[in-house]
Amino acid sequence: MKWTWVLVAVLLFFGGVSLGKESLDFPEYDGKDRVHDLNAKNYKSVMKKYDVMVVYYHDHVGSSRVAQRQFEIEELALELAAQVLDEFDDEDIGVGLIDAKHDKAVAKKLGLEESDSIFIFTDDEVIEYDGELAADTLVEFIYDVLEDPVEIIDNSRELKGFENVEEDIKLVGYFKSHKSEHFEAFVDAAEEFHPHIQFFATFNPKVAKALELKLNEVDFYEPFIDDPVVIPGKPYTEDELVKFIEDNDRPTLRKLQPHNMYEIWVRTEDDIDDEHIIAFAEESDPDGFEFLEILKQVAKDNTENPDLSIVWIDPDDFPLLLPHWEKTFGIDLSSPQIGIVDTDDADSVWMDMDDGEDLPTVDELEDWIEDALSVIIFSLSNSDQCSFKSQHH
Amino acid sequence: MKWTWVLVAVLLFFGGVSLGKESLDFPEYDGKDRVHDLNAKNYKSVMKKYDVMVVYYHDHVGSSRVAQRQFEIEELALELAAQVLDEFDDEDIGVGLIDAKHDKAVAKKLGLEESDSIFIFTDDEVIEYDGELAADTLVEFIYDVLEDPVEIIDNSRELKGFENVEEDIKLVGYFKSHKSEHFEAFVDAAEEFHPHIQFFATFNPKVAKALELKLNEVDFYEPFIDDPVVIPGKPYTEDELVKFIEDNDRPTLRKLQPHNMYEIWVRTEDDIDDEHIIAFAEESDPDGFEFLEILKQVAKDNTENPDLSIVWIDPDDFPLLLPHWEKTFGIDLSSPQIGIVDTDDADSVWMDMDDGEDLPTVDELEDWIEDALSVIIFSLSNSDQCSFKSQHH
Secondary structure (H helix, E strand, C coil), rough: CCCCCCEECCECCCCCCCCCCHHHHHCCCCCCCCEEECCCCCCHHHHHHHHEEEEEEEEEEEECHHHHHHHHHHHHHHHHHHHHHCCCCCCCCEEEECCCCCCHHHHCCCCCCCCCCCEEEEECCEEEEECCHHHHHHHHHHHHHHCCCCCEECHHHHHHHHCCCCCCEHHHHECCCCCCCCHHHHHHHHHCCCCCEEEEECCCCHHHHHCCCCCCCCEECCCCCCEECCCCCCCCHHHHHHHHHHHHHCCCCCEEECCHHHHHHHHHHHHHCCCEEEEECCCHHHHHHHHHHHHHHHHHHHHHHCCCCCEEEEECCCCCHHHHHHHCCCCCCCCCCCEEECCCCCCECCCCCHHHHHCCCCCHHHHHHHHHHHHHHHHHHHCEECEEEEEEC | CCCEEEEECEECCCCCCCCCCHHHHHCCCCCCCEEEECCCCCCCHHHHHHCEEEEECCCCCCCHHHHHHHHHHHHHHHHHHHHHHHHCCCCCCCEEEEEECCCCCHHHCCCCCCCCEEEEEEHHHHHHEECCHHHHHHHHHHHHHHHCEEEEECCCCHHHHHHHCCCCCCEEEEECCCCCCHHHHHHHHHHHHHHEEEEEEECCCHHHHHHHCCCEEEEEEECCCCCCCCCCCEEECHHHHHHHHHHCCCCCCEEECCHHHHHHHCCCCCCCHHHEEEEECCCCCHHHHHCCCCCCCHHHHHCCCCCCCCECCCHHHCCCCHHHHHHCCCCCCCCEEEEEEEECCCCCCCCCHHHHHCCCCHHHHHHHHHHHHHHHHHHHHCCCCEEEECCCC
């Protein structure tokens, strides 16, 4: 071990002067305007000033009081984010607004098609953020954007860290060195999906052996599935990797998180005609943990089924939405729930689970999901509407 | 298996009407005033109206613009919390303010001594909340308050859920049934610490066997330590349990979380003359995970050392504080860090770890901590100030 360390203790004990909680104080908006209104005249010069530009391409704000207030709160969140990012040393990060009515032309020039989203412009990528418009979630996402797109695994402890990542899609490749052209293709592919998908690589033969990876081979892991798929046809070009990932970007089980919630909810690839299978389970609660284990087993058994995609929501991640969900869906979220939700009108059906007293087995859950999926498909084949009732013994 | 289920599908496919993101929309403050200003005249009648009352006993707001703005933001967070809790079906939950200058007498009558904290009044307990004043964190804490103080473990999957709880102090007891007087004493003790400490019980001999628990025995688990301490002297009275927990309420390693951050930071029992050993490690990052594994091993090796208490902070939990910490402490939080922080003046010293390229071994970390602690103790013995330099080979 080559590292050395110096302990320089300049611990001053004057006493009496108590600043108490200061070093833990949350920043509060200091009132300085940092968010830029971007328009045809200024957008080039403003964006040139920053290494990274965060642009909220928002719908035009109507004249109603509710719309005005909502936009004020959104602006305040962006101002707080801009203030925190202003203090961040590593990069100059700017925040701006583009109005979808007045400045559609600017958005078009920047290549933005869809409004009501946040776009992060870095050196050579534009990354969409489709999560909660809250300062902390957005800022955390931007830190992730700024990190290297590929994380290197050097030893067995870091390998445990890699194994611990289960909530996102992840890939890991084994390459000769940083200079390998195959590693470079892997990095280029990573940049296309970063930070939504996690990319790891190792140059260490022992780590590669533990992962059962051959040289220049890349494994693809679905969330919550321990066994990877070996991407066929190594070594790969960047395009081959990108295509494989795009073709497999619909996991059997995925977690709704504040930073990706709208992306998961509204992406058409991820639902079946606007229907989602939603499972609520609080991981920190024994019942919720138990149900989640069952769900993971179902996902493992059905990873080949292209029709099955379950969205897991941990109510702990969304405390402010909990009463709203309980009311909208007519369910009690103090115990696990699984159901089908129509994302258009929030109509839903839920499995009857006796308030979590007696959770279903893996087989029972699979039967229920199969019936539920067939109801969806049956509904799809009826153009108007349908009402369907099924009773399981 | 006795559960049955009904699948009633009333899935309407009118199409065209797209409400899109609606069921995921975060609630926004609707402008209705729900937070009560409590004073000598109204506090009794207001508090009688609710099952649970959340009271922010705040310092009097000064006349400066910054103080006024800060309090407005706090009020807005409480209004949003009140609005969400208003929608919550299970209990009537009210929110109120007590001004520490104008209404000290009211606070005194309610038994509140310390201002600048939030107190939650339930049927028979007053629970202090000393976390972030943000609507989501506060609301989440209140949901925890409303849950049963003791969670029952029925089967091996729930046992896995119990084992998965590692960030908080937890206790688990084995009792004959709900009606056992020893279980009742356990519940009474749980109510004293709920929800800050987690209490579990089982009535299932198989679960008890897996936990190596004898009848009426209770095990005490420090955070991040797999092996429990058997509380001596079973069966216990409520007072015996309370005393044991109070005597052991200073873990070797604990995690700073938004809902307990100020409690951990300023509680005098938890630091050594206002010094904290702070470790920053991002669990979702391989380096951070690796360092955390080392920290857990150090905690395990030193669980008997009453002087050692390490506070682990995952930067992911506090994105808005990250640049502030990097500046205040002069460190780079993109890799793991460990140091000693003076909570009074935020002076600090940090271990030199080569930007996480080469993490210390468990032994090296223990040596550093030992030196660091001796510096603190050395400093304590010098009344004025000290400057100390140590060089490790």
